[in-house]
Amino acid sequence: MSKDFLYNEIAQGIAGQIRNGVLKPGDRLPSVRTLCQEHNIGMNTAKRVFLELEAQSLIDSKPQSGYFVSPQSYRRLPLPEVSRPSLVANDREPDELISKVYANMGREDLTLFSIAAPSGDLLPLAKLKKEIVHATRELNGGGTAYESVQGNLNLRRMVAVRSLGWGGKLHENDLITTSGGMGALSFSLMALGKPGDTIALESPCYPGILQLALSLGLKVLELPTHPVTGVEIADLKKAIPKIDLCLLVPNFNTPLGSCMPDENKKEVVALLAKHGIPLIEDDIYGDIYFGSQRPKCCKSFDQDGNVVWCSSVSKTLAPGYRVGWIAPGKYKEKILKLKLVHTISSSAIAQEAVANFLKTGKYENHLRQFRRTLENNYQHYVRAIAEYFPEGTKTTRPQGGLTVWVELNQDADTAKLYDLAIKKGISIAPGRMFTLQDQFQNCMRLSIGLPWTEELNLKLKQLGKLAGTI
Template sequence: MAKDVLYLKIAKIITEQIQSETLQFGDRLPSLRSAQKLYNVSLNTIKLAYMELESRSLVESRPKFGYFVSQTSKRKLALPSVIKIKESGLEKPPQDLIDKVFGTISHPDLTQFALGIPGKSFLPLAKLKKSMLNVVKNKNDSGTNLEPAQGNENLRREMAKWALVLEGKITEDDLVITSGAMNAIYHCLMAVTKPGDSVAVESPVYFGILQAIHLLGLKAVEIPTHPIYGIDLNSLKKVLPKISACCFVTNFNNPLGFQMPDENKKELVKLITEYNIPLIEDDLYGNLYFGTERPKPCKFYDEADLVMWVGSVSKTLAPGYRVGWVAPGQFKDKIIRQKLVQTVCSPSFYSDVITDFLEHGRYDHHLRMFRNKLYSNYLQIQKAVANYFPDNTKVSEPKGGFMLWLELDKRICTEDLYDEAFSKKISFAPGRMFSQHNQYTNCMRLNYALEWTDRVESDLEKLGKMIKNSI
């Protein structure tokens, strides 16, 4: 494990030198022997570090000459703008558009850039099947017994064990099992608001959160959000006295992909504690980081038990199992009572399958493979957008997760573009889906957690041509 961490640390140092342009495109890296002496490590550790950089397309090896900083390491396109929120008469999610995009979920012949679902090749299907068979063999009740409303105790214990990022701050008793992350968010909103209350969200915001807010008779207050640093804390501070809850995706946000810096997370927790306002923290992408370690959630800094930390296996293991959880802090009893009324309990079978997988399925190994594939895809999609889309395209710089946010020329309407792309069997998420106001109409979100094939690249080239022809 120590060697693993060491080679990743060296890879991180060189990555930062490339990003700061200390090392520039075409520069030669120190030879393996020189780097071995420089970092005082084994030759194998240096080889692993250079292979890691090569797998991320940051460096390329040239036989007999060594390793060089690659062209793809240099970012060509600008970051998306921070939008000033334009309030309009139309303040609701564009439901028809959301229904249209979600309606493509069962189209197998579509290149699916629209929905945040990992491709089958990313998932440990054989190991999940093995866990399924183990559960069937060992379940005396055939899964017919009712679970406690709080959720399967063994699953809660495994989840608490896997929440290493919280450094032992939660136990199985702090968690409630839910039917996926959206169900957890819905429960959290119900527990801390009443109809007519206002909830602060990012802008652009994941449309599912907007839908839940409106369904509960609440008002969404969209806060300007930076594609690298996340929520604008000064703008948030101005509205805090008028709101009842915050609902943010702080790690590898959907759709912008940012990882909120630790200092900003601490400041956010300080603000909500000062105003006594609960924060629903959707952290379901937290394990899908591109860096060397999993980022801390706001929950780590929460002393007042005001942060309701939400997670799920939907993005990393099994989207269709609908197994999620929340550590609701001081609102735990209320959420358990709500769950008892709404669904009595969670189905036991899938909880047992996930428990078995976490115990025996080498989850850490699976996540490592998943992250490597994702990062490779991210570099591929970033390169394809730079090559095929217009030069004035602005593109996000996700630090993890699997969403890329693009801001196109102001003359482009991605809702119209969607219909043209769909006719060519390409689907993406138009930007208008990510606000209750009439904005982001020239933006789109692309999912890159899909099997990277020649067709995927060809479809991105087609999409780029459609955009160029629309200007």
């Protein structure tokens, strides 16, 4: 095991004990020497562990005394309740609110808590530029020629190799490349649904999925969703007679950041297969886990090709490259035909560049640092929210992903908060965006994909103060 991985694993273990209350504020931690003996590591590695915990503001160093759990290390805010949408299909799209929020995308004069995408400051931009140049040199015609309809072979091969890490066992021929994650979902919904069909989704749910479903003439049935474990299985069983297809984000969905346990994924796959209901799995956040191991996917338990697995690098590496893919299972020919009709071919240069980035190990190196940064960001956010936001505020405890879901007092209105915040140069995503029903008006989603700075801390302080006035 590399020293980098080892020190981070030890630091994560201690951080977990602090967050779970095993180590309490004021508790003394083992000395550097003791840590060396317990984990059979060198002095420098042990010091890096403590430096990492200090960087997360979880511990304090006291001269001549050692290291102690910080009094402000982690004030555990209550979790939001399980969502309770009506189990009746609905179509009350908050179109005006969604348009207003997403019109801010790309604006450099705003603090964009509203956009769940990584800041360019957290991405390996220089390395990506080199891969683009390399791809232009290596590809036939400098990348101007059409790729095959199925997509770049190198990319499909690398995605298949990486699927072994979550039990996917995919082959390069099992995959089709697309224009980003939304391209993958679009083809999947067009192939598996028809106007008038009912689709089951998590509640709250990413607005883009809601809009896409409605644009294709689908009826949307929102499922009760637990902020930690995802869709409630009992409620999915009740919905079975009403639905024709299902789309879930089992790993770190936005906005909740919940992660469905493996046994639940297995049960969902078996349940839907038994009733002949296709499952579209959006695994766009699966690589952004805060623990020591990537979670499995629903596709891991797919025995008959009923799970259509979709993902991309839009949330981890290069949002603007629009590189995504589908493992369509038994629906491959339908989706291939749709891709031929709608796009003919994908972007050759961007796909080749991403493929090489994955092949050389640069992607894994980037992900290790990226995940660590996002987890640290999350800790900073919840401490700021606990300190600055009104009494009674609740937050999710995502185990990965790019967002945190904040629930204010019941009478708060985050659409009004948005209007107040935008005047202060702050953009948020009000909760009503994430549903077609009359709910979540007192909630908001905040992106943790921004570099943590004192300025960001002050923006959260401003936001908390404004939240106390609505």
